[in-house]
Amino acid sequence: xxxxxxxxxxxxxxxxxxxxxxxxxxxxxxxxxxxxxxxxxxxxxxxxxxxxxxxxxxxxxxxxxxxxxxxxxxxxxxxxxxxxxxxxxxxxxxxxxxxxxxxxxxxxxxxxxxxxxxxxxxxxxxxxxxxxxxxxxxxxxxxxxxxxxxxxxxxxxxxxxxxxxxxxxxxxxxxxxxxxxxxxxxxxxxxxxxxxxxxxxxxxxxxxxxxxxxxxxxxxxxxxxxxxxxxxxxxxxxxxxxxxxxxxxxxxxxxxxxxxxxxxxxxxxxxxxxxxxxxxxxxxxxxxxxxxxxxxxxxxxxxxxxxxxxxxxxxxxxxxxxxxxxxxxxxxxxxxxxxxxxxxxxxxxxxxxxxxxxxxxxxxxxxxxxxxxxxxxxxxxxxxxxxxxxxxxxxxxxxxxxxxxxxxxxxxxxxxxxxxxxxxxxxxxxxxxxxxxxxxxxxxxxxxxxxxxxxxxxxxxxxxxxxxxxxxxxxxxxxxxxxxxxxxxxxxxxxxxxxxxxxxxxxxxxxxxxxxxxxxxxxxxxxxxxxxxxxxxxxxxxxxxxxxxxxxxxxxxxxxxxxxxxxxxxxxxxxxxxxxxxxxxxxxxxxxxxxxxxxxxxxxxxxxxxxxxxxxxxxxxxxxxxxxxxxxxxxxxxxxxxxxxxxxxxxxxxxxxxxxxxxxxxxxxxxxxxxxxxxxxxxxxxxxxxxxxxxxxxxxxxxxxx
Amino acid sequence: xxxxxxxxxxxxxxxxxxxxxxxxxxxxxxxxxxxxxxxxxxxxxxxxxxxxxxxxxxxxxxxxxxxxxxxxxxxxxxxxxxxxxxxxxxxxxxxxxxxxxxxxxxxxxxxxxxxxxxxxxxxxxxxxxxxxxxxxxxxxxxxxxxxxxxxxxxxxxxxxxxxxxxxxxxxxxxxxxxxxxx
Numbered sequence: 074x075x076x077x078x079x080x081x082x083x084x085x086x087x088x089x090x091x092x093x094x095x096x097x098x099x100x101x102x103x104x105x106x107x108x109x110x111x112x113x114x115x116x117x118x119x120x121x122x123x124x125x126x127x128x129x130x131x132x133x134x135x136x137x138x139x140x141x142x143x144x145x146x147x148x149x150x151x152x153x154x155x156x157x158x159x160x161x162x163x164x165x166x167x168x169x170x171x172x173x174x175x176x177x178x179x180x181x182x183x184x185x186x187x188x189x190x191x192x193x194x195x196x197x198x199x200x201x202x203x204x205x206x207x208x209x210x211x212x213x214x215x216x217x218x219x220x221x222x223x224x225x226x227x228x229x230x231x232x233x234x235x236x237x238x239x240x241x242x243x244x245x246x247x248x249x250x251x252x253x254x255x256x257x258x259x260x261x262x263x264x265x266x267x268x269x270x271x272x273x274x275x276x277x278x279x280x281x282x283x284x285x286x287x288x289x290x291x292x293x294x295x296x297x298x299x300x301x302x303x304x305x306x307x308x309x310x311x312x313x314x315x316x317x318x319x320x321x322x323x324x325x326x327x328x329x330x331x332x333x334x335x336x337x338x339x340x341x342x343x344x345x346x347x348x349x350x351x352x353x354x355x356x357x358x359x360x361x362x363x364x365x366x367x368x369x370x371x372x373x374x375x376x377x378x379x380x381x382x383x384x385x386x387x388x389x390x391x392x393x394x395x396x397x398x399x400x401x402x403x404x405x406x407x408x409x410x411x412x413x414x415x416x417x418x419x420x421x422x423x424x425x426x427x428x429x430x431x432x433x434x435x436x437x438x439x440x441x442x443x444x445x446x447x448x449x450x451x452x453x454x455x456x457x458x459x460x461x462x463x464x465x466x467x468x469x470x471x472x473x474x475x476x477x478x479x480x481x482x483x484x485x486x487x488x489x490x491x492x493x494x495x496x497x498x499x500x501x502x503x504x505x506x507x508x509x510x511x512x513x514x515x516x517x518x519x520x521x522x523x524x525x526x527x528x529x530x531x532x533x534x535x536x537x538x539x540x541x542x543x544x545x546x547x548x549x550x551x552x553x554x555x556x557x558x559x560x561x562x563x564x565x566x567x568x569x570x571x572x573x574x575x576x577x578x579x580x581x582x583x584x585x586x587x588x589x590x591x592x593x594x595x596x597x598x599x600x601x602x603x604x605x606x607x608x609x610x611x612x613x614x615x616x617x618x619x620x621x622x623x624x625x626x627x628x629x630x631x632x633x634x635x636x637x638x639x640x641x642x643x644x645x646x647x648x649x650x651x652x653x654x655x656x657x658x659x660x661x662x663x664x665x666x667x668x669x670x671x672x673x674x675x676x677x678x679x680x681x682x683x684x685x686x687x688x689x690x691x692x693x694x695x696x697x698x699x700x701x702x703x704x705x706x707x708x709x710x711x712x713x714x715x716x717x718x719x720x721x722x723x724x725x726x727x728x729x730x731x732x733x734x735x736x737x738x739x740x741x742x743x744x745x746x747x748x749x750x751x752x753x754x755x756x757x758x759x760x761x762x763x764x765x766x767x768x769x770x771x772x773x774x775x776x777x778x779x
Numbered sequence: 780x781x782x783x784x785x786x787x788x789x790x791x792x793x794x795x796x797x798x799x800x801x802x803x804x805x806x807x808x809x810x811x812x813x814x815x816x817x818x819x820x821x822x823x824x825x826x827x828x829x830x831x832x833x834x835x836x837x838x839x840x841x842x843x844x845x846x847x848x849x850x851x852x853x854x855x856x857x858x859x860x861x862x863x864x865x866x867x868x869x870x871x872x873x874x875x876x877x878x879x880x881x882x883x884x885x886x887x888x889x890x891x892x893x894x895x896x897x898x899x900x901x902x903x904x905x906x907x908x909x910x911x912x913x914x915x916x917x918x919x920x921x922x923x924x925x926x927x928x929x930x931x932x933x934x935x936x937x938x939x940x941x942x943x944x945x946x947x948x949x950x951x952x953x954x955x956x957x958x959x960x961x
Contacts, residue, residue, distance in 0.1 A: 672854030
């Protein structure tokens with residue numbers, strides 16, 4: 074009889090559901106096995122196993138997969154005594170359950186692929202049946218209702234939402250959705266711009282004294298501005314929700330890898346009589362689902378290898394002064410569009426001598442070539458295909474088992490893999506994989522008006538500034554933190570936005586660590602921590618060592634994500650910078666003008682700080698001194714003429730050289746500027762042709778002469 | 780029913796001049812058979828000069844408020860902006876063109892495709908306008924000024940200022956070579 078297309082489709086869809094259930098059961102079985110005998114397992118763990126097994130049984134029965142349903146039922150029987158006793162899971166039972174789960178999935182996948190009979194569940198049924206208490210080996214048919222969220226005797230509280238399944242969507246549709254979302258963000262920015270435009274029109278009416286005559290249009294404009302502001306807020310809230318939804322579609326937390334890896338470690342330990350514990354650092358990072366799925370195989374391979382061939386037996390470890398259980402660490406980090414994964418063990422390390430011998434014997438490399446190789450290159454020979462046979466594995470402590478396959482899988486993802494090893498200390502495999510989407514936890518901070526993101530992985534502590542913990546030495550402030558002296562930097566100054574400010578009492582300081590180095594950062598404010606997608610910066614900016622990339626916030630603002638390694642090495646860079654540079658303050662509400670003036674003055678040897686408003690500049694000049702000020706004339710709020718008069722009225726800024734720049738270059742405009750107290754007045758039409766620098770130099774020279 | 784006076788209001792001499800120039804330009808528009816020879820460009824001012832980019836390279840015109848400044852960035856980079864899910868550099872057009880300065884502070888950025896696989900944005904004093912120019916005149920100017928010229932001068936009917944047609948890819952490559960050479 075031809076297969077029913079509907080059933081076939083349901084079987085195909087059930088693979089996804091069953092896979093999730095099996096992962097859930099596996100995770101909890103491992104937790105129950107780890108629980109100490111006599112101790113209470115983590116709350117809810119037993120209920121989760123029972124519920125998931127029951128759902129697996131019911132769902133399989135619903136679509137006619139009687140063999141699989143039967144095996145799940147036997148698993149329930151075998152598990153029933155442990156459940157009833159709320160006890161830890163004995164390892165033999167855990168072996169049987171995990172083996173049965175694996176066999177179920179192999180059978181199901183073969184069935185979905187139309188390869189009926191490729192796997193036989195009979196042996197597993199007998200094996201698991203041996204654990205069932207007497208009298209519980211009958212097999213009542215699972216009712217279809219069990220799959221529909223009506224558990225028969227299973228613990229209550231199952232979340233139907235967990236079992237609703239999902240859709241398979243082509244990547245291009247999701248990418249289109251991301252683009253649409255970006256388009257919406259731009260619309261939101263435009264709405265906000267319109268609101269500002271209306272505000273400016275209202276300001277113009279007020280300035281021209283036309284409010285009385287135009288009361289009705291003014292009221293209308295006020296209404297439009299308020300409505301635009303509301304629309305902007307509503308749009309922002311919608312965007313935030315959409316952002317979260319898209320993130321959930323495209324990415325998955327790294328911690329979901331933990332279950333298969335723990336399982337691999339556990340199985341390898343059982344098979345070899347060794348002990349090992351796996352820990353995960355960076356599990357909260359979310360990566361592209363496709364990348365993470367593709368990484369699962371190589372990572373399972375690496376941790377299994379680490380146990381089988383890297384971690385020593387408990388007695389050897391004791392002799393070497395190590396804990397009997399080996400430590401395995403998977404560390405995950407995302408920088409821009411690159412994910413870094415490190416699998417490290419504290420085992421015996423790779424034996425370079427034996428690798429040399431094996432490589433020569435296997436013909437992987439010539440004797441001359443091997444002899445010329447540095448040790449680091451020798452250990453990399455484990456990635457060559459000649460090291461993949463089991464014979465070779467045995468000869469070289471097995472650390473080459475299938476590593477060429479791992480390398481090929483990582484290369485298929487356009488990534489790289491490397492290895493570092495130290496005898497008796499352990500081995501580290503370093504995987505680098507590009508990923509288009511993904512999120513990392515980032516702390517958002519402000520410094521000198523700019524928004525920065527700091528990867529949470531690099532954040533060691535946030536401490537309030539206290540004068541008894543702050544020291545000054547060799548020109549740099551230092552912070553005493555947990556018995557260490559760490560250099561303290563003002564982030565605004567590091568970013569070239571201002572002169573370094575001393576911390577105020579109680580001001581938050583961020584202690585950052587990277588590659589065993591530490592630094593403390595002074596910031597103006599800590600905003601919030603967020604899981605953000607970090608995009609790489611464009612090519613023109615990729616050489617700036619300070620940033621990993623940039624992240625878009627829900628309101629459309631871009632945050633520059635700092636590179637922790639750059640922060641902790643700031644002291645070395647500061648020592649290289651000449652301290653004699655002249656300082657210029659540029660004030661212009663035009664982004665372009667600030668950039669251009671900065672470029673021209675920096676070319677003339679100035680250290681330049683730029684601000685967008687005269688009021689900010691007035692505040693800055695109360696904190697810092699500059700050798701020259703370059704100021705735009707036409708600015709919103711306080712204009713350049715008013716700012717010039719303000720400076721000339723104050724004793725401490727009266728003698729500061731000040732050059733006005735303006736798009737207006739009529740003789741009257743120039744006369745007004747000079748009358749306000751400016752030392753020079755130049756047109757923006759000419760200021761890019763070297764005129765700014767020459768006027769600035771001339772103004773400084775005149776002031777110096779008095 | 781409201782009836783509106785459809786007569787044109789009296790135009791100022793400047794507006795009348797502008798309308799006359801536009802009318803002349805329309806009269807000079809290529810005939811149907813010559814349309815293939817017309818190159819549509821986006822024309823914009825930089826200080827007192829007129830520049831243009833092929834219209835097909837222009838992707839969007841966005842307010843400059845969309846640009847986020849980047850501390851520590853190279854001098855020719857004004858900042859970055861988000862566009863269609865990616866991050867695009869905003870470059871200073873006056874800096875790229877080695878202009879003496881600018882008349883108005885740029886109000887918009889042009890998102891353009893220079894033809895090397897990624898977009899860039901250029902700050903611009905005003906929203907560009909689409910105008911057709913004779914493709915043959917551009918080719919002739921390129922031939923006369925050498926193949927490596929990043930911008931060629933083209934004289935357009937009805938305007939005494941030449942139009943500088945920019946080959947953005949060449950311009951960016953030229954500036955990159957200069958920076959690396961420096």
